[in-house]
Amino acid sequence: MSGATAVGAPAPGDAGAQPELRPIEVEDISVRFGAVRALADVSFSVAPGTIHAVIGPNGAGKSTMFNVLSGIYKASSGQVRYGDAMLTSMEPHRIANLGIARAFQNIALSGTQTVTENLLLGRHHLTKAGFLSSGLRLPRATREARRHTERVREIATFLDLGDKLDTPVGVLSYGDQKRVEVARALCIEPQVLLLDEPVAGMNADETQRMAEIVLEIRDALGITIVLVEHDMGMVMGIADRVTVLDFGRRIADGTPVEVQADPEVIRAYLGAGDDSGDDAAADSEPPFPSDEERTS
Amino acid sequence: MSDVVTSSPAAASSPAAPTGAVTADGRGGRTAGTVFKAVVWAALLVVLLALPLYVNEFWLRTGFVVFGAIVGAIGLNLLVGTTGQLSLAHAFFLAVGATTYTYLSGSPGGFTTKVGGLALPPVVGGLLAVLAAGIAGLLFSPLAARLRGIYLGVASLGLVFIGEHVLNTWTSVTGGFNGRSAPGFSFFGFSFSDADKPYLAVLGVPFGQSERLWYLGLALAAVSYVFARNLIRSRPGRAMQTLRDSEVAAAVMGVNVQAYKARAFFVSSMYAGLSGVMFALSVGSIAPESFSLAVSVQFLAMIVLGGLGSVGGAALGAVMVAALPLVFQQYADSLPFVAGVGEGGIVAGEAARFLYGAAVILILLFQPSGLAGLPQRFRRPRRPAGEVTAFTPGEPAQGAAPAQKTEDRPTQSS
Numbered sequence: 001m002s003g004a005t006a007v008g009a010p011a012p013g014d015a016g017a018q019p020e021l022r023p024i025e026v027e028d029i030s031v032r033f034g035a036v037r038a039l040a041d042v043s044f045s046v047a048p049g050t051i052h053a054v055i056g057p058n059g060a061g062k063s064t065m066f067n068v069l070s071g072i073y074k075a076s077s078g079q080v081r082y083g084d085a086m087l088t089s090m091e092p093h094r095i096a097n098l099g100i101a102r103a104f105q106n107i108a109l110s111g112t113q114t115v116t117e118n119l120l121l122g123r124h125h126l127t128k129a130g131f132l133s134s135g136l137r138l139p140r141a142t143r144e145a146r147r148h149t150e151r152v153r154e155i156a157t158f159l160d161l162g163d164k165l166d167t168p169v170g171v172l173s174y175g176d177q178k179r180v181e182v183a184r185a186l187c188i189e190p191q192v193l194l195l196d197e198p199v200a201g202m203n204a205d206e207t208q209r210m211a212e213i214v215l216e217i218r219d220a221l222g223i224t225i226v227l228v229e230h231d232m233g234m235v236m237g238i239a240d241r242v243t244v245l246d247f248g249r250r251i252a253d254g255t256p257v258e259v260q261a262d263p264e265v266i267r268a269y270l271g272a273g274d275d276s277g278d279d280a281a282a283d284s285e286p287p288f289p290s291d292e293e294r295t296s
Numbered sequence: 297m298s299d300v301v302t303s304s305p306a307a308a309s310s311p312a313a314p315t316g317a318v319t320a321d322g323r324g325g326r327t328a329g330t331v332f333k334a335v336v337w338a339a340l341l342v343v344l345l346a347l348p349l350y351v352n353e354f355w356l357r358t359g360f361v362v363f364g365a366i367v368g369a370i371g372l373n374l375l376v377g378t379t380g381q382l383s384l385a386h387a388f389f390l391a392v393g394a395t396t397y398t399y400l401s402g403s404p405g406g407f408t409t410k411v412g413g414l415a416l417p418p419v420v421g422g423l424l425a426v427l428a429a430g431i432a433g434l435l436f437s438p439l440a441a442r443l444r445g446i447y448l449g450v451a452s453l454g455l456v457f458i459g460e461h462v463l464n465t466w467t468s469v470t471g472g473f474n475g476r477s478a479p480g481f482s483f484f485g486f487s488f489s490d491a492d493k494p495y496l497a498v499l500g501v502p503f504g505q506s507e508r509l510w511y512l513g514l515a516l517a518a519v520s521y522v523f524a525r526n527l528i529r530s531r532p533g534r535a536m537q538t539l540r541d542s543e544v545a546a547a548v549m550g551v552n553v554q555a556y557k558a559r560a561f562f563v564s565s566m567y568a569g570l571s572g573v574m575f576a577l578s579v580g581s582i583a584p585e586s587f588s589l590a591v592s593v594q595f596l597a598m599i600v601l602g603g604l605g606s607v608g609g610a611a612l613g614a615v616m617v618a619a620l621p622l623v624f625q626q627y628a629d630s631l632p633f634v635a636g637v638g639e640g641g642i643v644a645g646e647a648a649r650f651l652y653g654a655a656v657i658l659i660l661l662f663q664p665s666g667l668a669g670l671p672q673r674f675r676r677p678r679r680p681a682g683e684v685t686a687f688t689p690g691e692p693a694q695g696a697a698p699a700q701k702t703e704d705r706p707t708q709s710s
Binding site for chain 1: 523524526527530531532533534535537538540541542544545546547548549550551552553559563605
């Protein structure tokens with residue numbers, strides 16, 4: 001467990017990064033876009049230190065759920081509590097400051113910036129250098145940058161990105177970019193990691209490796225991981241608990257074994273002529289952008 | 297802290313060896329590049345410092361105009377190129393700087409129109425003018441919370457019109473339609489104007505107003521350049537660039553989006569304010585027509601020509617757009633197609649505008665990263681694909697002009 005403490009140890013200088021795990025309680029969350037109900041009274045709870053998967057067919061409301069958790073969307077009703085913090089009434093950057101990090105499904109990195117620079121953004125809330133001290137290159141700003149660059153290098157190495165630190169993200173392969181997404185979220189030193197389809201569009205090997213990485217993160221850092229995923233094999237292999245959404249409703253919640261046996265879940269996935277999500281959330285949620293094309 | 301990787305042997309072993317090799321390679325290449333760059337910069341600085349000893353007043357005056365434009369262009373590029381907030385109000389912020397300086401440091405009086413003035417020392421007036429422009433930008437920034445892209449640009453257009461109206465009507469401060477003369481600059485008793493200055497000569501060359509202003513402009517432009525360059529490569533710069541590429545990602549990574557937009561406006565307008573003060577000094581007076589929409593558009597042309605998001609590019613673009621009309625004017629006799637003053641045909645200012653107008657179109661079509669991206673373009677063929685180690689931050693990759701990225705909301709999928 002010595003290696004584990006190495007990754008888990010907070011970067012030198014940022015006080016108070018001691019993980020203080022709290023449960024996430026999602027209570028009766030509804031999200032409406034005009035007449036469309038993307039989420040309807042969804043409730044579930046995520047126990048601290050577990051891997052919790054949210055699954056469902058296309059248009060089920062999974063990403064909407066994530067956007068509520070990270071503060072991008074405001075819920076029409078209901079609330080999300082993280083310990084005693086009310087996430088539903090907080091701005092996204094405040095949620096990040098609480099140590100809730102998110103990796104995006106459709107990669108939202110700065111393509112012109114290098115891997116290091118993208119990852120350093122994750123250190124934003126742990127660093128202080130402002131416009132004046134940065135523009136004048138005051139010693140404290142450069143010292144701070146150097147210190148955090150070291151930690152960024154460790155995290156990049158942990159995600160097999162150690163040899164790509166100075167490469168602009170835009171020229172990296174799709175799989176590498178997905179790992180940069182996860183690495184950037186880890187750079188927040190999170191207590192909760194939200195992973196939005198981390199293996200979407202990946203081949204079998206890359207998927208396998210990402211599953212390992214997710215387990216390693218959990219074991220090494222002991223943090224809570226909430227996962228939205230399509231890849232059933234991966235979800236069932238690593239999740240401690242699974243919440244299943246369909247048409248914005250929660251249709252099942254339990255261990256992977258329980259969920260797999262649930263008749264409602266089987267119907268949602270294999271259901272008779274159910275072309276999933278053709279009206280419920282089609283307006284508000286465009287289909288997959290270009291994941292498939294990008295990998296080919 | 298050394299042994300990072302946890303339980304997975306695969307992760308531990310694989311990156312270790314290649315890391316050393318590649319980093320060493322990258323560093324080697326960069327050291328040579330750094331030395332080369334340092335030499336070029338040093339040479340440029342020596343030339344710029346020595347120039348007043350050799351060239352005539354026209355070039356020195358043009359130089360000061362260009363230095364002022366460089367400061368303004370760097371400021372606009374921080375806002376538009378780096379942070380992705382389209383603004384057409386740059387001329388307004390220039391006007392705030394120029395007018396505030398003229399009023400604070402100018403003397404009351406005037407021949408036909410009576411104007412007020414506080415006659416503060418020019419340094420104080422200049423600093424307050426820069427601050428006033430910054431505050432004007434700060435006050436405008438909340439609009440950026442509601443409006444994006446072209447809508448923000450159109451909203452900022454309103455400021456230019458309001459500004460022109462105020463300049464025309466607030467006669468006691470601005471001098472009204474005809475404008476007013478701007479006070480010369482002095483720095484702790486050292487005058488930068490021809491009035492009441494002690495004689496000074498360097499190596500037998502008498503240093504008059506234009507020589508002195510040249511050095512003032514050079515210093516201000518250099519400081520502005522270095523500050524912006526440092527800023528872009530640091531924590532605030534990374535936040536600003538992410539704001540441009542994806543507001544949602546920036547917010548989720550802990551960047552206070554609204555506060556950062558406000559700061560970007562603040563800094564950008566301060567640059568504009570300084571540029572405005574320098575403009576007032578170079579012309580010796582201010583008038584409403586100097587701060588029209590065309591000026592905003594010229595600054596946009598500068599940063600597009602030079603390369604959005606690149607500080608060096610902004611400076612290059614400013615040199616082109618600001619110097620061309622003046623040079624054409626000066627050499628109208630020896631240039632074909634360009635007519636002198638009072639003759640028929642294309643006058644110098646128009647000829648220059650045709651030229652950089654065409655240049656803007658060509659750049660957008662064939663070289664979206666601007667003049668700043670040209671070295672990259674010529675370097676590229678020699679490098680294997682995917683190995684762009686000499687990439688400098690703040691300079692957009694080829695074919696990826698940041699202004700084109702307008703998609704902010706996360707694409708949904710579930």
